[in-house]
Each structure stands twice: as structure tokens, then as C-alpha cells.
Amino acid sequence: MNLDSEAHIQRIYAQGAAALVRLFHRLTDNIEDLQAQLIRSPQPVIALLSNELTTVKSTLARKTAALMRERQLNHQLLRRLRELEREVEGGDQQPVQRDSHNSSLPPSLDPPWRKTPRTSSLRKNSGRQPGGQFGHRGTTLKQVTQPDEIIIHAPLACTSCATSLPHDEATTRIRRQVFDISDGRVKVTEHQAEARRCAACAIVTKANFPLGVRAPVQDGTGVLSRSTYLYLYQLLPVARTSETMRDLFACSISAATIQRASRISSGKLVNTEQRIKAAIRDSAVSGVDETGLRVAGSGGYIHLASTEGLTHYARRRTPGHSGDGRDRHPPAVHRHAGPGWLLFLPVV
Ligand SMILES: [Zn+2]
Numbered sequence: 001m002n003l004d005s006e007a008h009i010q011r012i013y014a015q016g017a018a019a020l021v022r023l024f025h026r027l028t029d030n031i032e033d034l035q036a037q038l039i040r041s042p043q044p045v046i047a048l049l050s051n052e053l054t055t056v057k058s059t060l061a062r063k064t065a066a067l068m069r070e071r072q073l074n075h076q077l078l079r080r081l082r083e084l085e086r087e088v089e090g091g092d093q094q095p096v097q098r099d100s101h102n103s104s105l106p107p108s109l110d111p112p113w114r115k116t117p118r119t120s121s122l123r124k125n126s127g128r129q130p131g132g133q134f135g136h137r138g139t140t141l142k143q144v145t146q147p148d149e150i151i152i153h154a155p156l157a158c159t160s161c162a163t164s165l166p167h168d169e170a171t172t173r174i175r176r177q178v179f180d181i182s183d184g185r186v187k188v189t190e191h192q193a194e195a196r197r198c199a200a201c202a203i204v205t206k207a208n209f210p211l212g213v214r215a216p217v218q219d220g221t222g223v224l225s226r227s228t229y230l231y232l233y234q235l236l237p238v239a240r241t242s243e244t245m246r247d248l249f250a251c252s253i254s255a256a257t258i259q260r261a262s263r264i265s266s267g268k269l270v271n272t273e274q275r276i277k278a279a280i281r282d283s284a285v286s287g288v289d290e291t292g293l294r295v296a297g298s299g300g301y302i303h304l305a306s307t308e309g310l311t312h313y314a315r316r317r318t319p320g321h322s323g324d325g326r327d328r329h330p331p332a333v334h335r336h337a338g339p340g341w342l343l344f345l346p347v348v
Pocket of ligand 1: 158
């Protein structure tokens with residue numbers, strides 16, 4: 001049905017009562033015609049409506065997919081924002097005043113209230129020797145002189161003139177070592193990337209390291225995945241995770257590395273998390289709960305939302321969010337199924 005536009009109706013209204021009555025009669029006739037048509041032959045109308053329904057459904061599916069992508073992006077951005085907030089927490093919250101001390105401005109332009117530069121540290125002497133203290137076992141990885149395995153990566157041909165590069169033309173080798181767990185112990189694999197000079201054009205071509213071998217010394221995926229498993233799945237505190245890795249695999253891994261590995265894993269699972277949240281949100285019935293906890297001295301809440309097969313945990317500063325976004329469209333809520341449990345029932 002093609003209803004008149006609002007502007008058109010406004011114009012007719014301005015013309016007076018008679019014009020309005022004419023419009024009303026015309027619309028009534030239209031409705032009667034359509035009703036008659038529907039009774040005579042409903043098929044074209046059904047086909048028309050069915051087509052429209054298909055279009056609406058496909059539009060909805062497209063919009064839902066776009067919304068999911070937006071949510072994933074939003075989630076990643078929020079996570080990054082929280083990381084950055086944590087980094088600046090405790091630091092100087094004021095904007096930094098630029099002066100000769102921290103920029104290229106000359107001292108003559110320094111504001112009069114600028115502090116006289118201190119010439120010695122404000123820290124009190126702790127009475128200890130600098131560096132690692134006695135009994136502290138350092139965890140920084142260093143290259144070993146005798147790795148378990150050495151893999152040489154050689155450039156095959158000159159990047160400039162494509163002449164093949166014979167082995168005796170090696171000029172330098174860059175060494176990178178990966179510490180990984182194999183057969184229950186740490187094994188060091190050294191990758192040596194050769195640089196060879198071309199006999200024809202004298203250009204030096206460097207070989208590439210394998211994908212993921214980026215630092216002079218690094219932990220392999222076996223070390224990082226085991227520490228992440230112990231830390232996040234077995235819920236060991238970070239120091240205990242480090243201790244367990246040392247006791248089980250003689251593997252030295254720092255708390256910072258364990259936490260970095262868990263953040264990397266977490267980042268890789270953003271899409272999975274979004275899908276779990278969406279499935280819980282779309283389920284007819286789900287259970288939600290929350291409990292208080294303290295993290296690094298500050299309070300917060302763990303929010304849980306689950307269905308029979310899925311569970312989603314989220315940490316929030318405030319109570320009253322189910323963690324899966326349902327709180328924004330609360331259906332009928334009833335306390336059911338035991339103490340401390342809320343059961344969401346769909347609104348019928
Ligand atoms: Zn060449």
C-alpha cells in the first residue's frame with residue numbers, strides 16, 4: 001500500500017476540511033480495493049509479502065553480521081584501552097609540562113616555577129648492593145654457547161642479480177635461539193641466518209629467519225602454551241606457575257613473560273569469546289551469577305553467564321551485569337535453582 005507522504009498530508013490539511021475528506025475517501029477506496037483483491041486472488045499478495053519477508057530477513061542477517069563485527073572491534077578496543085589505563089595508573093596523571101628538561105626548548109624559556117634540577121636520586125639508600133639480590137634466581141634468558149640443535153638458513157640466490165650463492169661465500173651469520181620444551185626438558189634450537197656476498201655483483205644477501213623467530217633469545221610456543229595452561233586453566237598464581245615450570249621442565253620463565261603469553265592467548269580468543277557471549281545471549285534460558293573478588297588490592301566482581309554447554313566469565317568493577325550483555329535488555333528475572341543463582345526466563 002502506497003501511503004501518502006507526511007508532507008503531502010500536511011499540504012492537504014492546509015487546504016481545509018473538504019480536501020481532507022477527499023483524501024480519506026480515496027484511502028478508504030484503496031483499502032477496499034486491496035481487501036477485494038485479497039479475497040479474489042490472495043496468491044499475488046502472499047507472493048509479494050513473501051518476497052518482502054525474504055528481503056527483510058537477508059537485510060537482518062547482514063546487519064547482524066555487521067553488528068557482530070562492530071562488537072568484536074569494540075571489545076578489542078576496550079581491552080586495549082584498559083591495558084593502556086593500567087600502564088598509566090600510578091603515573092603522573094597531569095599533562096607533562098614541556099621545558100628544557102624534557103624537550104628541546106632552551107632553558108631561557110623555562111617557566112619561573114620550574115623546579116631547580118635535582119642532582120641526585122630522591123630514593124633512599126636501601127643498604128643493598130645494586131642488581132639481583134642473593135638468593136634471587138634471575139629469569140632473563142641468555143644465549144647458550146652449546147645449543148642442542150643448530151639450523152642454518154642460507155640465502156640461495158643473490159637478490160640483485162639472481163646468481164646462486166655458493167656455501168663458501170658466507171660472510172656473516174646472525175644467531176637467534178629458541179628455548180622450547182621437548183621430551184620433558186628445555187631444548188635450545190639455534191637458528192643461524194647467513195649473509196653471503198655475491199661473486200658477480202658483490203651485493204650481500206641475507207637469509208630470513210623462520211616465521212616467529214624474532215629475538216636473539218626467546219621462549220618457544222611449547223614453553224608459552226604450557227605456562228598459559230598452568231596459569232589460566234589450572235589457576236596457579238603467577239609465581240607458582242614460574243616455580244612449576246622450573247620444577248617440571250627445568251624451565252626458567254619470568255612472571256612478566258607468563259603474563260604476556262596469557263595476554264597474547266587472550267587476544268587470539270576474542271572471536272571465540274564473542275561467539276560464546278552471543279550464543280548465551282540468544283539462548284532461551286541462561287543462568288547468571290556474580291561474586292566479589294579482589295585483584296591486586298582493588299575490589300571487583302566476577303560475573304558469570306552460562307547455558308547448559310557454555311560459560312562466560314567477566315570481571316567488572318560493579319555488580320549487576322550478567323557479563324553477556326543481557327542486563328541491557330532484562331527479560332523477566334526469577335530467583336530459582338538454588339541459592340545465589342538467578343535464572344533468566346524469556347518474556348512471552
Ligand atoms: Zn649478484
